[in-house]
Amino acid sequence: MSTLSDLVYAQGLSDAADVEWLHRLAGDCQLLADLAFADIVMWVPTADDSFVAVTHTRPGGAATLFYRDIVGERVRPQWRAQVRSAFLGGQIVDSASPDWFEETPTRVRAVPIVREHPRRGQKPAVIGVLTRHTNLGETRTPSRQQITFNDCADDLFGMVAAGDFPDLSAPTGPRRGAPRASDGLIRLDVDGMATFASPNALSAFNRLGFDDELEGQSLVEVVTDILPEKRQFDESLPLVVTGRAPWRADIEANGVTISLRTIPLRGHGTRIGAIVLCRDVSEMRHQEQELITKDATIREIHHRVKNNLQTVASLLRIQARRTHSDEARDALTQAMRRVSAIAVVHDTLAQGLAQNVDFDEVFQAVLKLVAEVAAAPNTHAHTRTVGRFGTLPSEYATPLALALTELVTNAVEHGLAGKEGDVEIITERTDQKLEVRVRDNGVGLPEGQVGRGLGTQIVRTLIQGELSGSIDWHTLEGQGTEVTIEIPLRYIGLDEA
Incomplete structure (x- = not known):
C-alpha cells in the first residue's frame, strides 16, 4: 500500500509543507475517529478535479462502515459534490439527508483541511478534506460521555477548518504509550476547571491518590495536592494541567504514573478550553526503567570484556618480547594480534548494542x-x-x-x-x-x-x-x-x- 506522502505527491498539487501538515493531522485521526464514533477519511485533490483517499481511520468504540480500507480510491459519486464544496468553499458541509452505504444509513460531514500560512497576513490554504462517516444504524440514546466526546470532536473539526489544528508547535513524541480518548478524557473550561471527566480518567486519578470527583475542580489544584512534596516534577506539567499549551507530561505519585496530553480548544480564534487525555503508564515506565538499567549493565560488561581482551593482548606482547625462541615469539605475536582484533570489533559492537552493525x-x-x-x-x-x-x-x-x-x-x-x-x-x-x-x-x-x-x-x-x-x-x-x-x-x- 502506498504511503500518505506517495499518494499526495503523486497528484502533483502539494508541496512539502502541505505533506507535513497532513502527516501531523493523520497522526491525530484516531483521536478524531474515537471522539466522533465514526470513520475518518482524508482526501486530497487530484489533477483531474477529483479527490483520492490518503488515510482511513476506524473508530475504537463504534462499528466501522468500511470493512476494507479505501486508501488510494477515488471519492465515490455520492460524496464528490459534498467534498468538492467543502474544498472550494473552505467551510464544513453536512449531508442534507442520510447517505446510504451498503444498505446502512450514514451521516457524512466534510471538513476542509486548512493549513495556516507561515507568513502573517497571507490567506490560509485549503489542502484537503476530512470526511466523517457516522453509522446511523446503531443509533441509540447517547450517554453523557458520548455527547461530550462528540462536542469535543466538533470543536476539533472546527479547528481543522480554521487552520488551528494540528498545532505544529506541539511535540510529536513517541506514539507508544500516548493516551487515547478511551484511556481517559477530561474537558476543561477556559479557566482550567474540569467540566467533564470520563470514568477511566477518574479511575486514573483515584490510583494517584485523589479520592473526590474531578468535575467542578481546578485540575491545577488537584494535581498540586497529589504531587509529593520536595519531589521534582516535569517542567511542562503546569502548561498541561492549565490547558494552555499542546503538551505532554507525566504525573507520578503512590507508585503510579499517569501520562497526560493536553489539546487546547479554540473557537473563532479564541481559547474556549481544553481536552486532557490521560493514561496509566505505570507498567510501561517500569519496563522502560528496567531496560535502561539492563542496557547500562550490558554496556559495563562489554566495557570490562574489552578491557580484559586488551589486557590479554598486552600480556602476550610482553611475553613475546621476553621469549628467546623465534618460533615462540612469532606464535605469541600472532595470538596477540588476533586478540587485539577481537577487542577492536568488540569495542565497536559495544557502542551500539544493535542487532545489525x-x-x-x-x-x-x-x-x-x-x-x-x-x-x-x-x-x-x-x-x-x-x-x-x-x-x-x-x-x-x-x-x-x-x-x-x-x-x-x-x-x-x-x-x-x-x-x-x-x-x-x-x-x-x-x-x-x-x-x-x-x-x-x-x-x-x-x-x-x-x-x-x-x-x-x-x-x-x-x-x-x-x-x-x-x-x-x-x-x-x-x-x-x-x-x-x-x-x-x-x-x-x-x-x-
Missing part, C-alpha cells in the same frame, strides 16, 4: 590495527578498500573481521615480505551474496599451493563453519595472490545492502 566502520578499525601490527622490517604495505560491506548482523562481525585480519596479515607478512606493495580489499554485494577479494601484488603462492598453517585453518573454520561461505586461494597472472570469500546473504538473514 555497519561492518565498514568495524573493518576500518581492524584494518588500521593490522597495518600497525603486521608491518615487518623493510616492508611497506599500502592498503586500499574498494566497495562497501554494508550492514551485517552483529554476531557475524567478529568471525568475518577475524578472517579478514588473517588474510590481510598474510598478504603483508608473506606476500610483501621485505618489499613495498599494495593490498586491496574489494567488496561486491548483491541481493544474494557478499563477495570479498583480498588481493596483493607480492610473490604469490609457492607453486600455487595453499598454506596449511594455523592462520589458514582459522580462516577456513570462520568462513566455512560459522558463516556458511566459501573461500578460494589462487595466484594472479604475473605476481601476487588473490583470496576470494563468498557469503550467501540468505544465511545471514539480510536481503539488502
